Amino acid sequence: MQVISSIPDFRKARSDLRGTLGLVPTMGYLHEGHLALVRRARLENDAVAASIFVNPSQFGPNEDFTTYPRDMDRDLSLLRVEGVDLVFAPSPEDVYPPGFDTWIEAGSVSQRLEGEHRPGHFRGVATVVAKLFNVVQPDRAYFGQKDGQQVAVVKRMVTDLDMDVDVVVVSTLRDPDGLALSSRNVYLTPEQRRVAPIIYRALCQARKLWEDGERSGESLRSEIRRTLEQEPLIEKIDYVSVADASSLEEVDTIRQPAMVSVAARMGRTRLIDNVLLG
Numbered sequence: 468m469q470v471i472s473s474i475p476d477f478r479k480a481r482s483d484l485r486g487t488l489g490l491v492p493t494m495g496y497l498h499e500g501h502l503a504l505v506r507r508a509r510l511e512n513d514a515v516a517a518s519i520f521v522n523p524s525q526f527g528p529n530e531d532f533t534t535y536p537r538d539m540d541r542d543l544s545l546l547r548v549e550g551v552d553l554v555f556a557p558s559p560e561d562v563y564p565p566g567f568d569t570w571i572e573a574g575s576v577s578q579r580l581e582g583e584h585r586p587g588h589f590r591g592v593a594t595v596v597a598k599l600f601n602v603v604q605p606d607r608a609y610f611g612q613k614d615g616q617q618v619a620v621v622k623r624m625v626t627d628l629d630m631d632v633d634v635v636v637v638s639t640l641r642d643p644d645g646l647a648l649s650s651r652n653v654y655l656t657p658e659q660r661r662v663a664p665i666i667y668r669a670l671c672q673a674r675k676l677w678e679d680g681e682r683s684g685e686s687l688r689s690e691i692r693r694t695l696e697q698e699p700l701i702e703k704i705d706y707v708s709v710a711d712a713s714s715l716e717e718v719d720t721i722r723q724p725a726m727v728s729v730a731a732r733m734g735r736t737r738l739i740d741n742v743l744l745g
């Protein structure tokens with residue numbers, strides 16, 4: 468496994484590979500959710516590249532960029548075990564050298580939900596993903612359904628900018644009690660960790676209502692809110708959404724496929740999760 472930080476060195480190593488290449492973009496501090504993406508990429512490609520880059524441009528000024536958990540040595544041993552060929556681990560200066568001034572502005576799909584609560588987040592995501600695609604030149608790129616809106620934004624960008632990359636979406640990996648795996652789960656206190664699965668429980672209750680025939684977006688949204696509001700450790704609900712899965716526009720009457728999603732805060736930790744309908 469080669470670990471490379473400079474863009475010219477990575478291009479050189481890339482050009483020595485033969486066959487198809489799968490890319491797994493990450494911000495590191497890897498867990499089983501990331502590894503599920505790597506394993507899927509390993510199955511479907513001749514070679515696999517992973518990137519580890521905590522992308523400053525997708526964090527807001529009051530967000531956790533500086534404290535985001537990092538452990539490069541551990542990440543590299545995990546990726547080695549999975550048989551990854553190339554790791555791209557650039558510094559912020561490699562990605563954003565002095566004078567950098569071109570940004571990808573994702574459209575309306577990036578303005579809602581996360582975009583409303585994290586202004587500029589998807590501009591940073593779309594820009595770094597486009598740069599990663601240009602440097603790595605993958606045939607397929609692997610993203611987790613955990614970040615459902617990110618998937619919608621990246622798919623929109625790939626279509627709109629004619630990028631020659633297949634976007635592969637991998638289902639969310641969860642702890643046995645239902646909490647979606649996330650690098651940020653380390654921020655949770657033991658008590659917060661104990662109640663955090665309520666988010667997935669609320670999403671599953673909504674999916675059950677839909678399976679039983681409920682088609683009103685508003686009924687699902689208010690059921691989820693009712694469940695979450697019963698938990699005092701959930702200090703703020705940023706949003707509860709029932710939206711069209713590709714445009715992310717809120718729906719009155721549910722038609723498939725739809726995405727039911729939640730963002731909520733427990734102390735310093737912001738948790739997001741979603742389930743798909745249909």
Ligand code: AMP
Pocket residue numbers: 492493494495500501503504609610611612613614637638639640641647648649650
């Ligand atoms: P991150 O390092 O948080 O930027 O995540 C890198 C990739 O892993 C993104 O495509 C995420 O959606 C994906 N990912 C993160 N957590 C999970 C999870 N629990 N299950 C599946 N994919 C995940």
